[in-house]
Amino acid sequence: MGATGATGGALVRSLADRAVPCRALGRDRQRLRARLGAAAGPLVEAHVADAADPASLRAAFSGGRQLFLTMENGPRQVEFELSAIDAALDSGIEHIVKISSPAAEPDSPVAIARGHHAVETRLRAAGVTATVLRPYAFMQNLLLLGPGVAHGGLVVGAMGRAPCNYVDCRDIGEVAATVLTRPGLAGGTYSLTGAETCSFGRLAELLGRLRGRPVRHLDLPPEQLRAQLGAEGGLPGWLADHVVEIQQLAITRPETPTDTVARLLGRAPRGLEAFLTEHIDVFR
Numbered sequence: 001m002g003a004t005g006a007t008g009g010a011l012v013r014s015l016a017d018r019a020v021p022c023r024a025l026g027r028d029r030q031r032l033r034a035r036l037g038a039a040a041g042p043l044v045e046a047h048v049a050d051a052a053d054p055a056s057l058r059a060a061f062s063g064g065r066q067l068f069l070t071m072e073n074g075p076r077q078v079e080f081e082l083s084a085i086d087a088a089l090d091s092g093i094e095h096i097v098k099i100s101s102p103a104a105e106p107d108s109p110v111a112i113a114r115g116h117h118a119v120e121t122r123l124r125a126a127g128v129t130a131t132v133l134r135p136y137a138f139m140q141n142l143l144l145l146g147p148g149v150a151h152g153g154l155v156v157g158a159m160g161r162a163p164c165n166y167v168d169c170r171d172i173g174e175v176a177a178t179v180l181t182r183p184g185l186a187g188g189t190y191s192l193t194g195a196e197t198c199s200f201g202r203l204a205e206l207l208g209r210l211r212g213r214p215v216r217h218l219d220l221p222p223e224q225l226r227a228q229l230g231a232e233g234g235l236p237g238w239l240a241d242h243v244v245e246i247q248q249l250a251i252t253r254p255e256t257p258t259d260t261v262a263r264l265l266g267r268a269p270r271g272l273e274a275f276l277t278e279h280i281d282v283f284r
């Protein structure tokens with residue numbers, strides 16, 4: 001699922017590189033075609049399905065053995081993921097790899113992580129092999145800071161000096177491909193991180209150095225960041241809340257790197273400076 005998205009798209013490319021056949025799902029055929037690009041072909045079969053339509057999921061899963069389950073964040077996320085698990089069970093899927101998140105706990109301070117906990121719980125009780133990937137924030141999220149850096153020279157947040165961890169979605173896709181193709185790894189819960197932590201202050205310094213123009217870190221009280229993202233920035237309320245919740249979580253729970261990506265992929269995770277260098281034009 002989610003072949004047009006960040007992790008699902010990376011997984012499809014990784015499976016194609018390994019010559020492993022798969023079915024790539026999305027709600028819109030044109031978007032799928034555009035996202036799959038050269039990966040589409042005999043090994044990668046594009047298939048339209050919508051989690052709001054369980055029959056379309058069952059048709060998409062028919063004949064499959066393993067499911068990669070991811071869903072964009074949103075008010076119906078839990079409902080859609082549970083519906084995908086039910087359809088997978090109806091279709092005889094034997095192994096489900098779910099994208100979850102850190103702090104996926106029943107009393108998590110992050111509402112979306114509470115939803116991931118509910119889906120993980122259902123998945124573990126479903127009677128199939130369940131693998132859970134819990135990545136820290138995607139490096140690709142940092143591109144959303146691009147306009148503020150390019151036009152205002154500012155990195156704006158509400159987590160003070162908290163050390164944050166970022167993981168490249170391409171590494172998540174490779175890990176997913178690895179757990180789908182090495183049976184001994186199926187059934188685990190994997191916390192996926194990059195190799196280093198970085199505060200927003202250090203991020204601003206790094207971006208300033210890489211683009212050759214200074215960048216300042218502006219730390220706001222949480223309620224001010226929420227207002228800036230929501231009413232002023234046009235984000236829906238639940239998403240503005242989510243950004244503030246994960247930033248507050250970073251203050252209370254240090255995002256310590258793990259060696260999981262290195263262990264599973266046999267190489268170090270992609271680095272933050274390399275990622276920012278690759279995308280520096282977004283911040284110019």
Ligand SMILES: NC(=O)c1ccc[n+]([C@@H]2O[C@H](COP(=O)([O-])OP(=O)(O)OC[C@H]3O[C@@H](n4cnc5c(N)ncnc54)[C@H](OP(=O)(O)O)[C@@H]3O)[C@@H](O)[C@H]2O)c1
Binds near residue numbers: 135137
């Ligand atoms: N961003 C982070 O830093 C971060 C960190 C930890 C965990 N996570 C978790 O990662 C997950 C999202 O990652 P991602 O890479 O998959 O995100 P994404 O890039 O937002 O992609 C989401 C995918 O969901 C698909 N989708 C949306 N609605 C659908 C529906 N009704 N039926 C079928 N497919 C639907 C979209 O496909 P179409 O729109 O093409 O149909 C898209 O491919 C979330 O669960 C989030 O909580 C994110």
